[in-house]
Amino acid sequence: MLPKKVKKRVSLLAVLLFTSVVGIFLILNALNKNILYFNSPTDIKINQNINFDKKIRVGGMVKKNTLKIKDQEIRFIITDLKNEINVSFKGTIPNLFAEGKGVVAEGKLRDKKFFIADRILAKHDENYMPPELKNIMKENAK
């Protein structure tokens, strides 16, 4: 069997690893709400004490057929397929921003149903494919 000195080091290591795993787990657990990069519309609906002066991020999918561009203003609806929130935005949008795609809006809530964004980020999904394939898939869907 292993010599006594080696055994001692193994147990020291096990204790060290165990305590640091537990410690980090507790820290992450306590921070859980803050680690989330954005809130879903459902989170906002459930949340009782929202600070309307504080900047927050709302994320979800741009609902299809809701994107309207009028003068400088862009309006659309963010949905998580359960709840929705109206978003108004003035400024430049990233390339991947489109209807039916993921989006994260940064700004302030005016009320629980209306959000004024001052920055739009596109959240893209994990699908990669060549454009020809996408066209074939579209035609098949028709």
Added chain:
Amino acid sequence: MINFFSNSNIFTWIEKLINFVNSIFFVLLLVALSFALIFSPPDYLQGDSVRIMYVHVPAAWISLASFTCIAVFSILNFIFKIKNLKLITRSIAPIGLMFTCIAIITGSIWGRPTWGTFWAWDARITSMVVMALFYFIFIVIHKFFQEDDKANKISSIVAIIGLINIPIIKYSVDWWSTLHQPASIKITGTSTIHSSMLVPLLLMFFVLILYCALIFLMKYKTEIIRIKSKNLKRYD
């Protein structure tokens, strides 16, 4: 057997390995780069900016793999005190840090046109920065402590604690809502990346692994020389 693992013997093996890797590296690099930059199709959404992926993703994988290696070897070294392992961990660290930085920087460049921002403090990116810091501390400890034994002990503990960060990086995109998208390539289940893009990606991964091995071997060589010269001085 003991003689086989002596530094002088390893040294000659490293020389041969470096020559071998050198002989195939540039040809493979040209092949992989032409596949990644010319023959692979653009993405249906992102267009040509998807080509950043061929550097970004392999760099991130290698940085995670090197840190895991360092941590596992540190554990073995801490328990069994094998002399070669500490040289190996010390030789992996610089190239691992470099690939971490490459992953972060290319990710930032990629994020600007696609997400609309260079930087976001989301869980994936932040945990990557934490890993870069662990690498940095690991390297700096060896510069600060002159006594090898002390430096090894402290840096092993740093690496072992840093090991906990690895699963956090891997699963950050599944556990929390992040701006970073979830993994496209899954070990179990089907990948969501088309094969015409997957092949160049794997090719680039292989080439960058070779590059990583090359730098590692060269660093290992200098570490052995350093030890030998130290021993020579002792006999003066």
